[in-house]
Amino acid sequence: MIAWQEPLVDAVYVLAVIVFILGLRAMSSPATARRGIVQAGVAMLIAVAVTFVIPGLRESNFALIAIGVIIGSLAGWYWARVVQMTAMPQMVAIFNGMGGGSAAAIAAVELLGNLSNTSVSGLSLAGAIIGATSIAGSMIAFLKLQGWLRSKPIVYPAQQPTNIAVLVVGVALGTYAVWMTQTIWLLPFFLLMLLFGFLLALPIGGADMPVVISLFNALTGIAVALDGFALVSGPLGDAGYAMVIAGTLVGAAGSLLTLLMAKAMNRSVGNVLFGAFGATEETGTTIQGSMKPIEADDVAAMLAYANTVVIAPGYGMAVAQAQQKVKELADLLEAKGVTVKFAIHPVAGRMPGHMNVLLAEAGISYDKLFDRDEINPEFPNVDVVLVIGANDVVNPAAHRAGSPLQGMPILDVENAHNVIVIKRGQGKGFAGIENDLFYKDNCHMLYGDAQAAVGKLVTALKKMD
Amino acid sequence: MAADLWTALFIGILAAFVGYEVISRVPVLLHTPLMSGSNFIHGIVLVGAIVALGFSTTPLEQAIGVVAVIMGAMNVTGGYVVTERILAMFDRSKKRGGP
Numbered sequence: 383m384i385a386w387q388e389p390l391v392d393a394v395y396v397l398a399v400i401v402f403i404l405g406l407r408a409m410s411s412p413a414t415a416r417r418g419i420v421q422a423g424v425a426m427l428i429a430v431a432v433t434f435v436i437p438g439l440r441e442s443n444f445a446l447i448a449i450g451v452i453i454g455s456l457a458g459w460y461w462a463r464v465v466q467m468t469a470m471p472q473m474v475a476i477f478n479g480m481g482g483g484s485a486a487a488i489a490a491v492e493l494l495g496n497l498s499n500t501s502v503s504g505l506s507l508a509g510a511i512i513g514a515t516s517i518a519g520s521m522i523a524f525l526k527l528q529g530w531l532r533s534k535p536i537v538y539p540a541q542q543p544t545n546i547a548v549l550v551v552g553v554a555l556g557t558y559a560v561w562m563t564q565t566i567w568l569l570p571f572f573l574l575m576l577l578f579g580f581l582l583a584l585p586i587g588g589a590d591m592p593v594v595i596s597l598f599n600a601l602t603g604i605a606v607a608l609d610g611f612a613l614v615s616g617p618l619g620d621a622g623y624a625m626v627i628a629g630t631l632v633g634a635a636g637s638l639l640t641l642l643m644a645k646a647m648n649r650s651v652g653n654v655l656f657g658a659f660g661a662t663e664e665t666g667t668t669i670q671g672s673m674k675p676i677e678a679d680d681v682a683a684m685l686a687y688a689n690t691v692v693i694a695p696g697y698g699m700a701v702a703q704a705q706q707k708v709k710e711l712a713d714l715l716e717a718k719g720v721t722v723k724f725a726i727h728p729v730a731g732r733m734p735g736h737m738n739v740l741l742a743e744a745g746i747s748y749d750k751l752f753d754r755d756e757i758n759p760e761f762p763n764v765d766v767v768l769v770i771g772a773n774d775v776v777n778p779a780a781h782r783a784g785s786p787l788q789g790m791p792i793l794d795v796e797n798a799h800n801v802i803v804i805k806r807g808q809g810k811g812f813a814g815i816e817n818d819l820f821y822k823d824n825c826h827m828l829y830g831d832a833q834a835a836v837g838k839l840v841t842a843l844k845k846m847d
Numbered sequence: 848m849a850a851d852l853w854t855a856l857f858i859g860i861l862a863a864f865v866g867y868e869v870i871s872r873v874p875v876l877l878h879t880p881l882m883s884g885s886n887f888i889h890g891i892v893l894v895g896a897i898v899a900l901g902f903s904t905t906p907l908e909q910a911i912g913v914v915a916v917i918m919g920a921m922n923v924t925g926g927y928v929v930t931e932r933i934l935a936m937f938d939r940s941k942k943r944g945g946p
Contacts, residue, residue, distance in 0.1 A: 398891075402888050402891075403865060403869060405884065405888070406866075406869050406870065406881070406884060406885065406888065407869045409870075409873050409877050409880060409881045409884055410869075410872045410873050410874070410877070411874075411877075412876065412877060412937045412938075415877060415880055415884075415934050415937065416931070416934040416935065416937070416938055418884075419880070419884055419887070419927070419930050419931060419934055420931070422884070422887070422888065423887075423927050423931070426887075426890065426891070426923060426927070429891070429894060430893055430894060430897070430923070433894045433897045433898065434897070436898060436901070438901075438902065439897075439898070439901030439902065440901060440902065440903075440904070443900055443901050443902075443903065443909065443912075444901075446900060446909060446912070446913050446916075447897050447900050447901060447916055449913070450896075450900065450912075450913045450914075450915075450916030450917045450920060451893070451897075451916055451920045452920075453917050453920070454893075454916060454917040454918065454919065454920025454921040454924065455920045455921075455923075455924040457917075457920075457921055457925075458920060458921035458922070458923070458924035458925030458926075458928070459924045459925070459928055461921075461925060462924070462925040462926075462927075462928035462929045462932070463928055463932075467932075467936075470879070470883075470929065470933065473925065473929050474879075474882060474883050474886055474929060476925070477886055477921060477922050477925035477926045477929065478886050478889075478922070478926075480918040480919070480921040480922040480925070481886070481889050481890060481892050481918070481919070481922035481926075483914075483915075483918040484892045484893070484895075484896050484914075484915045484916075484918035484919035484922060485892050485895075487896070487899075487911050487912070487914045487915030487918065488892070488895050488896055488899045488912075488915045490911045490915075491899040491900070491903055491908050491911050491912050491915065492899065494905070494907060494908050494911070495902070495903065495904070495908060501852060517918075595882065596882055599882055599885060599886055599889075602886075602889050602892075603885065603888075603889045606889045606891065606892045606895070607859060609892070609895050610855065610859075610895065611852065611855055611856070611859070613895060613898065613899075614851050614852060614854075614855040615851060615852040615855075619851070621894045621895055621897075621898045622855065622895070623855060623858060624891055624894060625891055625892065625894065625895050626855045626858055626859045626862065627858060627859070627862045628862075628888050628889060628891040629889055629891070629892075630859045630860075630862035630863045630866060631862050631863075631865060631866040631869075631885070631888065632866065632885040632886075632888050632889040633863065633866065634862070634863040634864070634865075634866030634867045634870070635866040635867070635869065635870040635881070635885050636882070636885055638866075638867055638870050638871065639870065639878065639881065639882060726875065728875055728878075733879060733882065734875075734878035734879060734881075734882055735875060735876065735877065735878030735879035735880070735881075735882075736879060738875070738876045738877075738878070738879065739879045739933055739936065742933075742936040742937050743936050748876055748937060751876060753875050
């Protein structure tokens, strides 16, 4: 007897997967993106609902499932709702970590129940390795982004041999558990895999977070797909196919985004993961010239009489939550007939597209935002560039042989007639490298917190009317 | 069951190419919603968690299963809400933005 449930469940999963793909495709344009995610949301809801009618689920577990779904959904919904927009990178990190954790936990259940089924247990083992790495690494990323853990790389002697040893011993224990069908070895296996995830993320610094968040997102996708393979080859079947497709989709998309981010810094993903970039400071280079401070009133006058002003924001704008003030400044300048554009570096901030999100939050139209490649040829004709809390992404040291930044594609702001840098103090950027830009003749420093400094500019501009 | 595994492998390989193709055209502007949206899509893990918990028999399996379901539900709900909030801002900025 074929029950009605199975075809229904399969049909719903097929439809859901189609909507997921279309939903991600809709992300290629701002006009369709929102509709795409809403449709994917509805599809996900139906896919989850229909899972309850899968034949063979033990009814005695339904209450547990319901409790879990309710607790998790309320927690996720509440947290994602109340959090500030500036905390988005850590939110993405934590929800991604939850996905990795869930994948690892599913793998644990599969391992406990099907240890003697080699294909299920082998695939679950792989899912557990990647899922556990993803949750542990994402938690470290969350703690760093939240500021609860030092965002500078955390290094110790023999770091990589230690990490590799943890990974190898962990995987060996897991393999042994499967081989000998002894569940007891699974516990140290899981603990070591979590430890490996922590250790992997510790030496990675704040400015490398766009690569790292994206990478862990891809890893969770792969872990979900591996769990899917395990379910398919076990007795639990159908849900596995949906997980294989959705998980692989995300794994591929996330890997591509990770590579794009690494490329934007002219570094390999391996270098980002293992390079502990920014842990050491550059020594031995001396830069000619000096940093020239400037007052807000003078900057305001300079901006008011410019034809074109380009604003280059960075993480400092996010930290100071200055985006509303920046919007106010842009509006005032436009009212005076100044053309205002925004130059966005792909890795400015702490996640891919971070600056775009913050400026959108402030209500700045996205047709004023320009990519590095679009805006770079325009700088020679720009009167004033206002650098707000960005450092390494505008550092011309990237063009200098021997600099740690060498080869990183940057915003060539130094080609503009005047550059004003808003910066808290004279300190170095994240990479610990002196910024040649600050010493150029056409560059002046406006010291202060980004929000306060832009606020002063706004006040000064208003006085001029 | 081995046949199912091979089928899944074929499907998985095709899905990887689809993922690559679909994403390669996304502009920098939408990198955050793309990442956050794909974060939501792997929330499908909740379906697997429900199945795993639904079939579990021992108290240990049930306990781990509940953890899987809670985390999966957080992933899917949080991922959705974050993505929706970000995209809502892009909507608004389009309407509000001047020439």
